Amino acid sequence: MTSLIRSWVDSANAPDSPFPLNNLPCGVFSVDNSAAHCGMAIGDFIVDLTMLEAKGLLDLGAARLFDVPVWNKVMEAGPALWAALRAKVTALLAEGAASRAAVEPYLVPRAGATLHMPFRVAEYTDFYAGRHHAFNVGTMFRGPENALPPNWLHIPIGYNGRASSVVVSGTEVRRPWGQVKGPDHAVPSFQPSRRFDIELEMGAVVGTPSEGPVTVAEADDMIFGYVLLNDWSARDIQAWEYQPLGPFQAKATATTISPWIVMKAAIEPFRTSTPAREVPQLPYLHEPRPMLYDIALEVALQPEGGAETIIVRTNYAEMYYSAPQQLAHHTTSGCAMNTGDLLGSGTISGPTKESRGSLLELSWGGKEPIAIAGGTRTFIEDNDTLILRGQCRGDGYIIGFGDCTGKVIPALADPYAR
Amino acid sequence: MTSLIRSWVDSANAPDSPFPLNNLPCGVFSVDNSAAHCGMAIGDFIVDLTMLEAKGLLDLGAARLFDVPVWNKVMEAGPALWAALRAKVTALLAEGAASRAAVEPYLVPRAGATLHMPFRVAEYTDFYAGRHHAFNVGTMFRGPENALPPNWLHIPIGYNGRASSVVVSGTEVRRPWGQVKGPDHAVPSFQPSRRFDIELEMGAVVGTPSEGPVTVAEADDMIFGYVLLNDWSARDIQAWEYQPLGPFQAKATATTISPWIVMKAAIEPFRTSTPAREVPQLPYLHEPRPMLYDIALEVALQPEGGAETIIVRTNYAEMYYSAPQQLAHHTTSGCAMNTGDLLGSGTISGPTKESRGSLLELSWGGKEPIAIAGGTRTFIEDNDTLILRGQCRGDGYIIGFGDCTGKVIPALADPYAR
Numbered sequence: 001m002t003s004l005i006r007s008w009v010d011s012a013n014a015p016d017s018p019f020p021l022n023n024l025p026c027g028v029f030s031v032d033n034s035a036a037h038c039g040m041a042i043g044d045f046i047v048d049l050t051m052l053e054a055k056g057l058l059d060l061g062a063a064r065l066f067d068v069p070v071w072n073k074v075m076e077a078g079p080a081l082w083a084a085l086r087a088k089v090t091a092l093l094a095e096g097a098a099s100r101a102a103v104e105p106y107l108v109p110r111a112g113a114t115l116h117m118p119f120r121v122a123e124y125t126d127f128y129a130g131r132h133h134a135f136n137v138g139t140m141f142r143g144p145e146n147a148l149p150p151n152w153l154h155i156p157i158g159y160n161g162r163a164s165s166v167v168v169s170g171t172e173v174r175r176p177w178g179q180v181k182g183p184d185h186a187v188p189s190f191q192p193s194r195r196f197d198i199e200l201e202m203g204a205v206v207g208t209p210s211e212g213p214v215t216v217a218e219a220d221d222m223i224f225g226y227v228l229l230n231d232w233s234a235r236d237i238q239a240w241e242y243q244p245l246g247p248f249q250a251k252a253t254a255t256t257i258s259p260w261i262v263m264k265a266a267i268e269p270f271r272t273s274t275p276a277r278e279v280p281q282l283p284y285l286h287e288p289r290p291m292l293y294d295i296a297l298e299v300a301l302q303p304e305g306g307a308e309t310i311i312v313r314t315n316y317a318e319m320y321y322s323a324p325q326q327l328a329h330h331t332t333s334g335c336a337m338n339t340g341d342l343l344g345s346g347t348i349s350g351p352t353k354e355s356r357g358s359l360l361e362l363s364w365g366g367k368e369p370i371a372i373a374g375g376t377r378t379f380i381e382d383n384d385t386l387i388l389r390g391q392c393r394g395d396g397y398i399i400g401f402g403d404c405t406g407k408v409i410p411a412l413a414d415p416y417a418r
Numbered sequence: 419m420t421s422l423i424r425s426w427v428d429s430a431n432a433p434d435s436p437f438p439l440n441n442l443p444c445g446v447f448s449v450d451n452s453a454a455h456c457g458m459a460i461g462d463f464i465v466d467l468t469m470l471e472a473k474g475l476l477d478l479g480a481a482r483l484f485d486v487p488v489w490n491k492v493m494e495a496g497p498a499l500w501a502a503l504r505a506k507v508t509a510l511l512a513e514g515a516a517s518r519a520a521v522e523p524y525l526v527p528r529a530g531a532t533l534h535m536p537f538r539v540a541e542y543t544d545f546y547a548g549r550h551h552a553f554n555v556g557t558m559f560r561g562p563e564n565a566l567p568p569n570w571l572h573i574p575i576g577y578n579g580r581a582s583s584v585v586v587s588g589t590e591v592r593r594p595w596g597q598v599k600g601p602d603h604a605v606p607s608f609q610p611s612r613r614f615d616i617e618l619e620m621g622a623v624v625g626t627p628s629e630g631p632v633t634v635a636e637a638d639d640m641i642f643g644y645v646l647l648n649d650w651s652a653r654d655i656q657a658w659e660y661q662p663l664g665p666f667q668a669k670a671t672a673t674t675i676s677p678w679i680v681m682k683a684a685i686e687p688f689r690t691s692t693p694a695r696e697v698p699q700l701p702y703l704h705e706p707r708p709m710l711y712d713i714a715l716e717v718a719l720q721p722e723g724g725a726e727t728i729i730v731r732t733n734y735a736e737m738y739y740s741a742p743q744q745l746a747h748h749t750t751s752g753c754a755m756n757t758g759d760l761l762g763s764g765t766i767s768g769p770t771k772e773s774r775g776s777l778l779e780l781s782w783g784g785k786e787p788i789a790i791a792g793g794t795r796t797f798i799e800d801n802d803t804l805i806l807r808g809q810c811r812g813d814g815y816i817i818g819f820g821d822c823t824g825k826v827i828p829a830l831a832d833p834y835a836r
Contacts, residue, residue: 123541123581128663149661154606155597159663160578163541164754176751177631179573179700188572190700190750213595213833234751243567245546245577246664252753282597282608284834332608332833333594333652335670336582415631415750416702 002269004397006095011043018400019043021093024086025260028069029113036069036116041260042093045107052106060084071119075207075224076339086265115259117168122340124166126231127158129321132349136361153279156321156329159246166255169404175411176253178237192411193234195379198386199347200299200357202316203229204323205261206341212334217288219327228258228388228404229344235360258404266399270294270392272317291322297348297390301372304383309372314348314355382410420687422815424513429461436818437461439511442504443678446487447531454487454534459678460511463525470524478502489537493625493642494757504683533677535586540758542584544649545576547739550767554779571697574739574747577664584673587822593829594671596655610829613653613797616804617765618717618775620734621647622741623679624759630752635706637745646676646806646822647762653778676822684817688712688810690735709740715766715808719790722801727790732766732773800828
């Protein structure tokens with residue numbers, strides 16, 4: 001395991017800083033009402049790459065990469081450029097670097113910056129690839145003996161989501177209306193969702209595009225980095241709509257991602273293997289090396305004006321399928337993948353009750369309310385804020401992902417009032 | 419019903435021309451290796467709107483609309499501009515127009531032109547909204563008494579598809595590999611699809627974007643036009659993967675659309691109502707006026723070197739849900755819709771055997787081969803070409819959609835060979 005790379009940005013050397021020089025996550029920020037720029041977090045600051053490039057301090061030999069406020073150009077450029085970028089920025093920010101005086105004017109305090117979507121999402125796919133989550137949900141709906149669908153141990157089950165629903169951390173999420181029908185009702189009704197939920201996931205961000213089927217190793221090379229991802233889910237809408245073609249409006253209100261894309265190189269020391277296969281896997285899904293990461297994850301729930309309670313503690317290493325396996329499977333049909341495609345891991349539940357990654361599981365379908373500071377919850381109540389956090393713990397440093405936060409605001413009184 | 423609008427382009431006045439002046443469908447074309455331009459089909463020609471705009475012959479008072487070879491700028495501009503565009507081009511091409519001499523140099527023969535994707539697809543959603551199709555497929559899988567899922571008569575069931583799979587007519591479609599498992603096999607295998615199929619659909623093209631929920635009337639206003647759509651489907655992959663989250667790789671190989679977007683105004687005289695509701699519908703799905711269209715549809719199958727056989731004859735009026743209903747439902751959750759979103763109607767099967775819009779239904783799951791010139795078919799064989807056609811039949815004129823064609827070429831011998 002590597003150790004801390006020291007920077008002349010002092011705050012980046014603190015053992016509890018989420019953004020040491022080892023991390024250099026990719027975001028888009030603005031200050032006051034200025035134009036949004038691309039930047040990387042470093043300690044308590046953001047280094048403004050749009051300005052460094054414009055001033056000739058960051059030349060990667062390519063056409064301008066940071067003149068538009070999204071990371072898609074860099075993402076598309078591929079692994080060699082990603083490595084060159086990290087090497088150059090590391091050199092500029094390293095302890096003792098001669099470039100300090102030239103670069104320092106382009107450090108912006110993180111505290112005063114607004115963070116925007118770090119990339120333009122091409123398409124969004126969500127998976128169902130956590131063993132414990134699939135078992136828990138299956139048990140609730142079909143009993144423990146039929147919990148896992150027959151295909152589950154063979155296919156990283158996924159479905160296409162809605163790219164237009166993806167928003168950056170901090171965006172308020174309005175409780176949706178939808179068509180629902182309870183088992184005791186003869187006909188459906190149209191009403192605000194009463195079982196609005198989170199799903200704690202990681203998102204893999206596709207950098208380089210592909211045309212035909214790719215191997216797991218090729219898929220890993222295509223991935224630019226990872227974000228935290230909250231796949232907000234209206235369970236009552238989902239229960240009524242999802243047969244036979246899968247979730248649709250239940251998942252289309254919002255999908256919140258953390259504002260920093262953590263590049264693969266930053267989390268390379270934390271690679272870990274998927275769990276032992278329970279059945280033999282087809283060769284196209286074989287992993288040539290560890291493809292998961294040891295990322296400690298938690299979810300906090302904070303009612304309006306109240307204290308936050310940590311309601312979930314789990315780890316990305318609980319996944320049964322890795323993102324490169326998911327991406328490889330995604331291409332089997334010849335499906336073209338593009339720069340900016342986003343793959344949700346699926347809900348990351350662990351084996352214990354505390355490690356369940358959704359309120360559906362935590363409250364066992366709403367039957368067992370969980371305790372929070374000053375109350376209980378089955379599903380999300382209006383004005384609750386949900387915060388996903390993640391970090392890799394290294395030798396004297398951590399790699400943080402930045403909070404993935406969303407406050408749920410009340411449903412519209414009349415969604416069709418103009 | 420309106421009658422033929424005569425043009426100085428003689429071939430547009432022929433009663434069997436798919437592209438009279440009443441139609442003016444929107445496409446993107448190139449000749450030899452020149453740059454792709456936006457154009458409208460008129461008789462045997464394409465009128466080059468990119469050139470008309472550049473030469474000052476087509477001024478809509480907006481910034482340049484045709485300087486990029488996709489129709490998205492026009493689509494986003496909204497109904498008033500769409501109407502103004504049709505009025506101006508109609509005036510330029512009308513019989514007796516003084517502008518003939520100025521415009522005629524910018525007519526390009528259709529026969530020599532290559533047609534490209536007419537718009538940049540934002541996201542692609544596919545529905546399952548044909549009553550006969552849902553009943554046929556449900557009967558095959560669950561028996562006639564349980565054929566329709568409980569939600570089907572209440573919700574226009576849809577799922578998100580893959581925008582990167584959408585290709586223009588004429589693009590070859592490679593038979594996909596995929597994970598399949600037959601009922602007689604203990605474990606799945608990875609192999610080329612043996613049950614590759616068509617789905618005869620219409621596609622609705624979203625013009626103006628929306629943020630919150632929209633009514634059916636507002637949804638209708640957002641739709642720019644319609645295309646023919648073939649949702650290629652690998653039935654063996656679909657059968658193994660689709661539970662519990664819906665079709666994924668089975669539908670991701672390709673989705674072919676016809677090259678001309680027929681604007682709503684062109685098919686306005688052919689509006690017709692959805693069938694009588696079998697159960698009361700929630701108010702948010704109520705249609706204020708007829709929202710389907712009387713569009714005669716057919717599918718031809720042509721083996722390599724052989725004669726074509728018409729294997730399907732049906733009509734878009736067979737749909738249970740209209741595209742505006744589908745679009746309104748799509749927004750209930752607050753899901754943002756964008757310019758270039760494409761909504762597949764779902765397979766358009768009628769009540770008779772000949773009107774079934776997929777080979778799955780025509781051959782009843784592969785059990786009853788259908789006759790074609792010189793042979794039989796259950797599913798598509800290598801080098802078969804499938805051609806979807808559609809037209810509205812007016813008083814002395816027709817509104818054609820242009821062929822939606824794809825040839826299925828053999829699967830790769832090894833999809834991972836590099």
